[in-house]
Amino acid sequence: MSQYGFYFDKEKCVGCRACEIACQIWNDSVQTVKWRNVAMTFEGSYPDVSNVNVSMACMHCGDAPCKKACPRQAITKDDETGRVTVNRELCVGCMLCLWACPFGAPQLGIHGRMEKCTFCEDRPMGIKRACEEICPTQAIVTGKIEDLAKFSKQNVSGRLLHDESPGVLLGHEGN
Template identity: 35%
Template sequence: MTRKGFYFDSTRCVGCKTCQVACKLKNHLPSGVTYRAVANYQVGEYPKAKYYHISHSCNHCENPACARSCPTGAMHRNEADGTVQHNDEVCIGCRSCAMACPYGVPVYLEDEGIVGKCNGCIDTREADGAPTCVAACGTRALEFGDFDELQAKHPGAVTKIACLPSDAITHPSSLVLGGDALMDESYEDLVL
C-alpha cells in the first residue's frame, strides 16, 4: 500500500496561519473548528528563550487508533494512498475515534452530528496539485507526498517531537524538521 504523508519545516514557518485559514475555508468549517491548526511553543528562559510554531493536522497514521476504534468503519485507511479517510454517510457521531486519537485530531461537528477531520484533500488534490494547506503556505513549510520519498528528501525530519505523543502508538505519516527546541521536554504553550 502506498503511504502518503505530510512534511513540515518549522524553521520556515512564521506562524501566519494561512494553512489553517485555507483549510477552514476549503472545508466550510464553523467557528472554533479546525482540521489544521498552528500551535506556538516556547522553551528555555530569557535571555536564551526560543519559540517555534507547529502546523498540524491528521497524521494519516500507518496504524490509526481512530480507525481501530470506529464501530462502523466510517474512519478507515484508503487503500490507494494510505491516508486516513472518513465516510460521513456511515458515521454515527459516537466520537470513539476522537477519544482514541492520541493527537486529538477528529472533531465533532455539532450541526451535522458527525465527526470530521483532515482528508488530505483527497477530493481536490489531483486537480489542485497539492492539499489546500500546502498550496497556501507562502514560506513553503509544508509538503505532501509519498512518505518514503519525503523521508529520503528530508533526512533530518522526525516523526516524534516533544509536544506530540509518542510516535510508537500509531506510526504517524507526518515528518517535522526543526532543531533542538522541538525536542526540549520543557516546552510551554505560547500565546501570540
C-alpha cells in the same frame, strides 16, 4: 498501495496560520470546524524565551489508531492514497477516535459528527494540497511518504506515536 502524508518543518514555520485559512476555504462546503491547527508554545522567561509553531492536521497514519478505535467502523483508510476519512453516515459522534488519536486531529463538527482532514479529497493527487499551496515559507510539503522521508533528517514520529510504522512523518530535528 502508496501512502501520502505531510511533511512539516518547524524551523520554517513562522506561525502565520495561512494554512488554517486555506484549509477552511478550500473545504468550505464540508468543513465546520478547523481541520488544521497551528499549535504555538512559548517557554522560558525574559530574555531567554523560546517557542515553536506546529501546524497539524490529520497525519493519515499508516496504522491509524482512530480507525481501530471507532465502534462503528466509520473511519476507513483508502488503499490507493492512504488517506484516512470519516464516513459521516456511520459516525455517531462519540469522540473515541479523538481519545485514541495521538495528534488530536478528529474534531466534533456542528452536525454532531466527527470531522477531519480528508487530504483535500476533491483535489486530484499530484497537485499541492490547499495548506501546502498557501504556505509562504514552504514549511508544509505533501507527497508520498517515501519522497518526504528524504527531507527529514530524523523521523520523530516514533517518539510520539504508538508504533514506528512509516505512515507518519513529523518534524525536522535541528541542524
